[in-house]
Amino acid sequence: MSVTVRLPTIMRSHAGGQSEVKAEGATIGEVVNDLVRQFPGTATHLKAPDGGVHKFVNVYLNDEDVRYLQKLDTPVKEGDQVSILPAVAGG
Amino acid sequence: MPIYDSVLDLIGNTPMVDASALSPNPRVRITAKLEGQNPGGSIKDRAGKYMIEEAEKDGSLKPGQVILESSSGNTGIALAMIARMRGYRFKVVLPENVSIERRQLLEVWGAEIIDSPGSEGSNGAMERAKVLAADHPDWWFPFQYGNPANVKAHYEGTGPEIWRDCPEVTHFIAGLGTAGTLMGVGQFLKDQNRAVKVIAIxxxxxxxxxxxxxIDAGFVPPNFVDNDGEHLLDGRMIVRPRESIEWTRRLTEVGIFAGIASGAVMAGAVKLIGEGRVPDGGVVVTVMSDGGWKYLSTGAWTGPIDEVVARAERIIYF
Structure with a gap:
């Protein structure tokens, strides 16, 4: 499955300045692993020491936070859009 | 109607109106709670009042003291208004890229504005406020992102008002900024009816x-963590600037002149209903966190959509 991954500004320098890249996988976890394989510099921004996603990073599948879907096991479909965003407050 | 002792008595008890004309499913109702009706113009009046009153009660805020807070605008405006009435000096760390009206309103209430770089957003303003607060232990720093009174304002105010006016509620949708509204209202509604779904935009x-x-400059509000937001919420959705502007415009069809964050919330509600994720008979309560006045300069309602979206991407509207 090939999906589009939208990167936040903070990660773009690790992906040749691109704001969107392609990644492969059947689940969000596989997509994240493929992203890190292609662009190893993104690992420090994405991965927590326990192998999960960093607590200050939110991963969205078609604009829905995967923490409220099936987390890293959330299945993806061909053409889906994954967005990675750092946690930012408002108010 | 009574003659109120103070404008502060007008905070809360905001009206809810039916906005079902915007629902993509005629069997799902939408209601909108109009927080722009608060005297300071936004839902943040509630948190501002609760935080100040709780601090006066417990003695952490003393007469004549300086109040310092970071804000993208609305909390600052609420605190500035209350501070002016109660005789406190108020300083606010404000990102440079908020709408001009947010800045003007802070000036109306006599706030002393400390600019922070727009590129750092609200997180940067908060970090700067933390440093200033540490340097000035004599100032009172409410820290809206981790102040239990913020959540309490919604558990004791906004939540019970919604339950009183609309006990049929099945879904509650609001913007996620400090997490105060979502944690307070979400918990209150679930305490009344476990089946109510709470969605963040x-x-x-x-x-x-x-x-x-x-990435360590990322920030999850303590209000969210302390109230176990990950379990309390049933979903969390991004709404992009284009849809936010489009729905800010569509809101005027039902007579609602609200800010861009409210457009985002309505866009989220409509998406959820349109995807069939609210069963027939459902009632979706949305929060319109402020009125449209503070965004007129963005041209949100009248400008060419591409230009307005590009402008919205450069300002902080949450």
């Missing part, structure tokens, strides 16, 4: 803020 700020140098 947020803009894709992280794609726009380029001053975030390290």
């Amino acid at each position: 947020e803009p894709p700020v992280g794609e726009m803020v380029d001053g975030l140098k390290n």
Whole structure:
């Protein structure tokens, strides 16, 4: 499955300045692993020491936070859009 | 109607109106709670009042003391208004890229504005406020992101008002900023009816803020963590600037002149209903966190949509 991954500004320098890249996988976890394989510099921004996603990073599948879907096991479909965003407050 | 002792007595008890004309499913109702009706113009009046009153009660805020807070605008405006009435000096750390009206309103209430770089967004303003607060232990720093009185304002105010006016509620949708509204109202509604679904809406700020140098500068509000937000919420959705503007415009069809964050919330509600994720008979309560007045300069209602969207991507509207 090939999906589009939208990167936040903070990660773009690790992906040749691109704001969107392609990644492969059947689940969000596989997509994240493929992203890190292609662009190893993104690992420090994405991965927590326990192998999960960093607590200050939110991963969205078609604009829905995967923490409220099936987390890293959330299945993806061909053409889906994954967005990675750092946690930012408002108010 | 009674003659109120103070404008502060007008905070809360905001009206709810039916906005079902915007629902893509005629069997699902939408209601909108109009927080722009608060005297300071936004839902943040509630948190501002609760935080100040609780601090006066417990003695952490003393007469004549300086109040310092970081804000993207609305909390600052609320605190500035109350501070002016109660005789406190108020300083606010404000990102440079908020709408001009937010800045003007802070000036109306006599706030002393400390600018922070727009590229750092709200997170940067908060970090700067923390440093200032540490340097000035004699100032009172409410820290809206981790102040239990913020959540309490909604558990004791907004939540019970919604339950009183609309006990049929099945879904509650609001913007995620400090997490105060979502945690307070969400918990209250679930305490009344476990089946109520609570959904958070947020803009894709992280794609726009380029001053975030390290992911550890990311920030999850203590209000969210302390109230176990991950379990309390049933979903969390991004709404992008284009849809936010489009729905800010559509809101006028039902007579609602609200801010861009409210457009985002309505866009989220309509998406959820349109995807069939609210069963027939459902009632979706949305929060319109402020009125449209503070965004007129963005041309949100009248400008060419591409230009307005590009402008919205450069300002903080949550």
